[in-house]
Amino acid sequence: MDYQEFLDSIDRKAYHEGEWRWQEGDLTVTRTNHWSPPGCHNGCGVLLSVDKDGKLVHIEGDPLAPFNGGKLCMRCLDMVEAVNHPDRLKYPLKRAGERGENKWERITWDEAYDIIVEKVNWIKETHGSHTIIFDHGTGRNIGWQLPLFASTALETPNVCNFGFTGFACYLPRMIGASAKMGEMTIIDVSETHEMRYAADTFRRPDVIMVWGNEPLKANADGFLGHWIVECMQMGSKIISIDPRLTWLGSRAEYFLQVRPGTDAALGIAMLNTIINEDLVDHDFIDKWGYGYEQLVESVQGKDADWAAEICGLDADDIRGAARLYATAESASIQWGLAFEQQLSALGVTAAACDLMGVTGNIDNPGGNLLIKCAFDIEKRYGLGDFKIPREEYAGKMTLSAGIESSDIVACAATDPLLHAVETGDPFQPQMLWIESANPLACSGMDAPRMYEAMNKIPFIVVADPFMTPTAVAHADIVLPVAMSCERNAVRTWWTPARSISKCTSYYEAKSDEQIILDLGKRLKPENWPWKDDKELSTWYLCDQYAEGGTRYEGDFEELQARGGYKYDPWDAEYYKYEKGMCRPDGQPGFDTATGRFEFWSWGYNHWGVDPMPYHIEPKDSPVSTPEKFKEYPFIATSGGRSCEFFHSEHRQLETMREFHPYPLVTIHPEAAAEYGIEDGDWVWIESTHGRCRQKAFLFPGIKKDTIHMEHAWWYPEEEAAEPSLFGVFDSNINNMTLNFETGQGGIGSGIKSFLARIYKYEPGDQMPGEKVTREGGWGDYIVGVMAGDAESAAQAAEGNAKLMKQLEDAKRVQAMKVEDADMQGRNALIYAKEHGEAAE
Amino acid sequence: MTKAILINYEYCTGCHSCEVACKKELDLPKGEFGIKVEEVGPFQFTTRPGLEGTWEWTYMPVITQACDLCADRTAEGKMPMCVQHCQAWCMYYGEAEDLVKKMDGKTRWSLITVKE
Ligand code: SF4
Ligand code: SF4
Numbered sequence: 001m002d003y004q005e006f007l008d009s010i011d012r013k014a015y016h017e018g019e020w021r022w023q024e025g026d027l028t029v030t031r032t033n034h035w036s037p038p039g040c041h042n043g044c045g046v047l048l049s050v051d052k053d054g055k056l057v058h059i060e061g062d063p064l065a066p067f068n069g070g071k072l073c074m075r076c077l078d079m080v081e082a083v084n085h086p087d088r089l090k091y092p093l094k095r096a097g098e099r100g101e102n103k104w105e106r107i108t109w110d111e112a113y114d115i116i117v118e119k120v121n122w123i124k125e126t127h128g129s130h131t132i133i134f135d136h137g138t139g140r141n142i143g144w145q146l147p148l149f150a151s152t153a154l155e156t157p158n159v160c161n162f163g164f165t166g167f168a169c170y171l172p173r174m175i176g177a178s179a180k181m182g183e184m185t186i187i188d189v190s191e192t193h194e195m196r197y198a199a200d201t202f203r204r205p206d207v208i209m210v211w212g213n214e215p216l217k218a219n220a221d222g223f224l225g226h227w228i229v230e231c232m233q234m235g236s237k238i239i240s241i242d243p244r245l246t247w248l249g250s251r252a253e254y255f256l257q258v259r260p261g262t263d264a265a266l267g268i269a270m271l272n273t274i275i276n277e278d279l280v281d282h283d284f285i286d287k288w289g290y291g292y293e294q295l296v297e298s299v300q301g302k303d304a305d306w307a308a309e310i311c312g313l314d315a316d317d318i319r320g321a322a323r324l325y326a327t328a329e330s331a332s333i334q335w336g337l338a339f340e341q342q343l344s345a346l347g348v349t350a351a352a353c354d355l356m357g358v359t360g361n362i363d364n365p366g367g368n369l370l371i372k373c374a375f376d377i378e379k380r381y382g383l384g385d386f387k388i389p390r391e392e393y394a395g396k397m398t399l400s401a402g403i404e405s406s407d408i409v410a411c412a413a414t415d416p417l418l419h420a421v422e423t424g425d426p427f428q429p430q431m432l433w434i435e436s437a438n439p440l441a442c443s444g445m446d447a448p449r450m451y452e453a454m455n456k457i458p459f460i461v462v463a464d465p466f467m468t469p470t471a472v473a474h475a476d477i478v479l480p481v482a483m484s485c486e487r488n489a490v491r492t493w494w495t496p497a498r499s500i501s502k503c504t505s506y507y508e509a510k511s512d513e514q515i516i517l518d519l520g521k522r523l524k525p526e527n528w529p530w531k532d533d534k535e536l537s538t539w540y541l542c543d544q545y546a547e548g549g550t551r552y553e554g555d556f557e558e559l560q561a562r563g564g565y566k567y568d569p570w571d572a573e574y575y576k577y578e579k580g581m582c583r584p585d586g587q588p589g590f591d592t593a594t595g596r597f598e599f600w601s602w603g604y605n606h607w608g609v610d611p612m613p614y615h616i617e618p619k620d621s622p623v624s625t626p627e628k629f630k631e632y633p634f635i636a637t638s639g640g641r642s643c644e645f646f647h648s649e650h651r652q653l654e655t656m657r658e659f660h661p662y663p664l665v666t667i668h669p670e671a672a673a674e675y676g677i678e679d680g681d682w683v684w685i686e687s688t689h690g691r692c693r694q695k696a697f698l699f700p701g702i703k704k705d706t707i708h709m710e711h712a713w714w715y716p717e718e719e720a721a722e723p724s725l726f727g728v729f730d731s732n733i734n735n736m737t738l739n740f741e742t743g744q745g746g747i748g749s750g751i752k753s754f755l756a757r758i759y760k761y762e763p764g765d766q767m768p769g770e771k772v773t774r775e776g777g778w779g780d781y782i783v784g785v786m787a788g789d790a791e792s793a794a795q796a797a798e799g800n801a802k803l804m805k806q807l808e809d810a811k812r813v814q815a816m817k818v819e820d821a822d823m824q825g826r827n828a829l830i831y832a833k834e835h836g837e838a839a840e
Numbered sequence: 841m842t843k844a845i846l847i848n849y850e851y852c853t854g855c856h857s858c859e860v861a862c863k864k865e866l867d868l869p870k871g872e873f874g875i876k877v878e879e880v881g882p883f884q885f886t887t888r889p890g891l892e893g894t895w896e897w898t899y900m901p902v903i904t905q906a907c908d909l910c911a912d913r914t915a916e917g918k919m920p921m922c923v924q925h926c927q928a929w930c931m932y933y934g935e936a937e938d939l940v941k942k943m944d945g946k947t948r949w950s951l952i953t954v955k956e
Binding site: 011014015071074077080216226232250255643644654657659699703 | 842848851853854855856857859860861863864870871881883884885895896897915916917918919924925926928929930942
């Protein structure tokens with residue numbers, strides 16, 4: 001793969017010579033980007049062709065766009081089908097029957113806005129704006145827009161991913177890295193350079209450790225997975241850490257098939273090998289490190305043999321992988337979502353950062369880069385929250401005092417909000433706004449519980465391009481959202497800063513930007529001075545209330561005219577910490593409390609989290625609950641991505657379903673044979689909390705005691721009304737996951753590792769939709785118990801054997817949580833005090 | 841002068857982009873393909889000397905009779921849809937005799953031509 005040769009070979013006359021919009025016969029072609037909807041974390045350069053009736057008729061990648069080089073994944077390639085899909089919502093709707101009946105009345109936008117404005121103003125006056133919960137998902141065009149709307153129009157601080165316990169998506173890695181090295185970090189595969197692989201200063205990584213994600217399918221966190229394959233063609237070697245064999249794993253030097261939920265132990269053991277075999281970068285540690293001695297001490301005794309037993313690995317492979325990583329000239333760690341969907345979320349994050357630190361693979365070509373969103377545009381989540389009246393801000397629901405008081409987590413915690421909905425304590429939420437989220441299908445852990453809870457909220461608005469199961473079950477008002485090619489928008493996720501240009505429109509669907517502008521002006525006009533989506537985008541690029549603004553110079557139209565991207569030279573620079581580019585005072589060093597890379601982290605310590613890498617055993621596992629393991633003999637993990645889908649999206653599209661018609665549970669062929677299960681059979685997966693049905697996919701690349709389930713499935717082709725709700729509960733792994741179980745500091749959740757059993761589906765078996773919507777679910781939780789209301793829980797459970805069992809379980813899990821915190825966090829704090837590192 | 845597609849199939853990840861790009865270009869219904877990626881594996885070799893324990897997992901795009909190497913696009917100077925969108929950057933389009941020079945024995949290549 002020779003990028004320069006590729007660039008030279010492109011016929012620019014045939015594609016474009018830098019224009020952003022032109023005519024090809026009857027077609028108007030626009031050079032822009034895609035990210036959502038349908039959702040995506042990236043933003044690839046596309047050429048969109050619209051015919052003279054304004055219909056999108058063709059999409060292709062822009063070969064001259066440095067981000068993707070013209071390559072597209074199958075989701076963008078199927079854009080014409082998505083945009084013109086007959087199931088799309090065309091008009092605002094108002095519920096006509098009962099919730100769940102799927103009966104709607106078409107209304108105008110003005111009517112919808114009037115209903116919403118009246119309700120919101122009434123709630124503000126009578127209950128306070130903090131009683132509005134704002135729920136949004138990931139990936140779509142909403143990361144800054146919706147918090148701005150929630151803060152400065154609805155004026156609620158209770159913005160979260162509702163039902164998604166433990167901030168279990170990316171936030172732990174972001175705050176962990178920021179605490180330890182002052183910035184976020186991503187691996188260097190040349191993506192910060194406009195000239196990409198041909199940039200003078202770039203050198204591909206010798207080794208890429210791909211850990212807890214399958215980037216080729218996930219394309220998560222602003223990172224296009226196939227960039228790794230390009231680097232492999234230039235010589236990068238792979239270490240794969242994954243419970244499943246992936247394509248990358250099949251080509252890896254080391255494939256470490258780790259037991260789900262034990263990655264932290266593996267990380268600690270790799271540190272042990274590297275430190276004790278003196279493979280560290282002394283120069284980096286001496287010049288830039290802080291607290292290295294504590295790290296050395298904390299990993300003693302936790303060697304490869306120790307971890308091999310915990311993780312189900314070969315100790316020699318752990319040592320081998322550690323040596324390969326440490327002795328490479330440049331090596332990087334491509335980390336993923338599995339990090340936070342285990343209880344050791346901040347512990348494994350610390351371990352991975354420390355691996356980068358001890359080997360000096362920080363901000364070097366082919367290592368882990370220090371990275372900001374381009375031009376400092378996206379500074380922090382929670383845009384505009386300073387405008388929320390203080391008495392309402394005080395109603396922000398949080399869990400962990402340490403992490404909250406540092407204000408690093410701008411969003412509210414979902415568990416206390418769920419508790420509030422269920423119990424009215426400390427207030428009864430009056431309204432739920434759901435935009436770009438489908439909690440029943442995807443993000444709501446314990447979906448049956450979320451279903452019950454949402455029915456207790458008096459007024460619910462859903463904004464989405466399609467009618468979702470969540471909307472059918474709960475919405476009072478549904479707003480039709482425009483797709484990518486129907487909007488003007490900007491976003492930065494690392495670099496470059498990017499824009500989307502509106503090319504067409506679909507019936508009455510409006511963009512998220514337009515909806516928040518319209519409503520913002522009606523609800524709080526003084527906070528919404530922007531004339532249109534372009535002005536709002538320019539303000540986001542350049543201003544955002546900040547003293548001195550951002551480092552972006554230009555406006556929306558200028559960015560659009562560049563074809564929608566502009567690279568930030570800051571991100572393209574290497575060794576920024578040596579050059580005084582990281583700290584506000586302009587001195588060399590890192591933007592941390594000590595100015596150094598913190599092996600012993602003040603941030604972690606301040607949050608009440610163990611400042612050294614730590615491992616917490618999953619609450620239900622062969623180790624924690626060996627008796628239960630006999631009855632539920634599989635370690636169940638989930639959430640691996642597919643090329644076809646972005647979370648709960650894309651299920652309507654015939655082309656995607658042609659490739660991937662059903663949800664698949666991956667089972668080792670020998671394990672399946674024991675249960676008489678054949679490839680393609682419908683299989684029940686059942687835990688002590690509930691069950692769901694997926695199709696057996698027999699695959700030798702998974703261990704015999706592990707199964708993997710797909711997430712976010714629903715069936716747009718099935719009945720919308722209850723009890724079916726598009727079959728949303730039938731294949732839903734969240735029938736088995738739990739809210740309220742988190743790791744240290746309220747961060748991380750255990751959903752990628754629990755115990756389950758499998759058996760064949762028999763015709764006539766009761767489907768979960770029926771169970772949940774008609775029979776109140778599996779009766780597997782007690783309202784209030786996990787939030788400490790043990791007394792009423794005990795009363796509720798009295799005389800009910802199943803609930804008593806759940807109560808015991810809840811108590812055990814609570815006790816383990818306290819024990820973990822005692823064992824790890826406090827001991828480390830005592831150590832630090834004794835060694836004079838921590839303030840008394 | 842024979843036009844061809846060269847595939848460095850060692851690196852084909854089975855991402856389906858070529859299949860969908862082609863289906864859309866040729867407007868093929870469900871079940872029909874202009875290019876289709878076939879899969880071998882995954883399995884682990886047990887006896888082959890030097891490969892014991894090594895995983896085999898190979899994808900190979902197969903071109904059907906529907907393929908005209910995107911004649912209209914290439915006439916304009918554009919790449920065939922599959923080649924342009926191949927995420928692994930493992931497909932090349934050009935003159936067979938030029939492409940063959942890339943087949944260096946360092947990776948696994950295959951050269952595909954179609955009936956004109
Ligand atoms: S990663 Fe896929 S869906 Fe996302 S923008 Fe790129 S091609 Fe489109
Ligand atoms: S697009 Fe490329 S990597 Fe993807 S399946 Fe086709 S040939 Fe393989």
